Amino acid sequence: MASLIERRQALHRSLQQVRQQNQSLTSQLETLQPLATVGSLMCMIAHEVNNLLTPMANFADLALRHPEDQELTQKALVKAVKSSQQACKIMESLVNMAHGKQGEKTAVKISQIIGEVFTCLARDLSKDGIEVRLDVPGDLEIYCVPVQIQQVLMNLILNARQAMMPGGGILTIVACRSDGGVCIEVCDTGPGIPAQILDRIFEPFFSTKDRARASQEGGGLGLGLAFCKLIVDSHKGRLTVNSRPKTGTVFQIFLPNPADPAPELPRPERA
Incomplete structure (x- = not known):
């Protein structure tokens, strides 16, 4: 006992x-x-x-x-x-986010943001064999922190370019009014993202790029899409992706109107 x-x-x-x-x-x-x-x-x-x-x-x-x-x-x-x-501005914006500060939102034309992105990129994509197609109404505005959404689009455009290298392809940017907000799509005609890893691409430090090639181009850390999702989420929006092998990839951003929450988005479909 x-x-x-x-x-x-x-x-x-x-x-x-x-x-x-x-x-x-x-x-x-x-x-x-x-x-x-x-x-x-x-x-x-x-x-x-x-x-x-x-x-x-x-x-x-x-x-x-x-x-x-x-x-x-x-x-x-x-x-x-x-x-x-x-x-x-980007450094200040991210540091503010770390302190729980969103940044000042304002109404800005999407065409203006896209124009500034291509100016900052300093790349002639036609020399890479890439045709750029824009379908963005000149008067279409979004309510956002402009510098943050500009960086989101820059990341998506750079990713699309890298996906279509070295063979070239078509980069299409489409924007339109949607239910309760604005939808922006960045589409490429690259090889697509394998279905088995599609759900992981927004994870920090997860990359689909070849390490050696990405290192030469200064990328491949797997942070660009994580950054994009962080920014879009902070705007109470949605960032979704659809990709098909040998067809290409579509990233869709939904940004709600100031008073409207973001609805659940259907997966974007290619034309």
């Missing part, structure tokens, strides 16, 4: 030690979680700034190589300054 009681007491002591260890581990995880968030945030900032540093360097290089052409040099330097200002 005494032996049974002793075994029970020993078992209770063991259970108590396990509980204490679990509590200690939980406390450590709670302490480390903000650090993990900061780490992810810093990686996202680096990813987005890198997207802007490349065209800045290209503009500066263009100015240095043609000092005799004052008009060209001035245009290149103006665009370099604009890209640097954009980088500052």
Whole structure:
């Protein structure tokens, strides 16, 4: 009898030690979680700034190589300054998000945002064999933090370009009014995303790109789409994807009107 009681007491002591260890581990995880968030945030900032540093360097290089052409040099330097200002805004915007601040929303024309994206990209996609097709009403506006949605579209356009390299293809951007808001689609005619990983593409640090090739192009960290989803979610919108092998990929952004919540979106279908 005494032996049974002793075994029970020993078992209770063991259970108590396990509980204490679990509590200690939980406390450590709670302490480390903000650090993990900061780490992810810093990686996202680096990813987005890198997207802007490349065209800045290209503009500066263009100015240095043609000092005799004052008009060209001035245009290149103006665009370099604009890209640097954009980088500052992105960093400020992400840091504000880390502190729980959304940023100031305003009504802005989608065509204006898309125009600024292509200006910042400093890429002539036709030289890559890519035809750009735009179907965006000139007066169509969205209510958003402009710098954030500009970066979302930049990421999606860069991803579409990389998906269609080196063979080229068609990049289509469509925008229209939808029930309770505005829908924007970015479509490419690349090889598509395998169905078995489609549900994972918005996960941080998950990438579908070839590591060696992506490294040469300055990408492949698997943060661009995670960043896009973070931004669209913060606007109470939806970011969805549909992809078919050998056909291409469609990313669909829904941004609600100021007073309307985002409805559940059907999966986008290609024409």
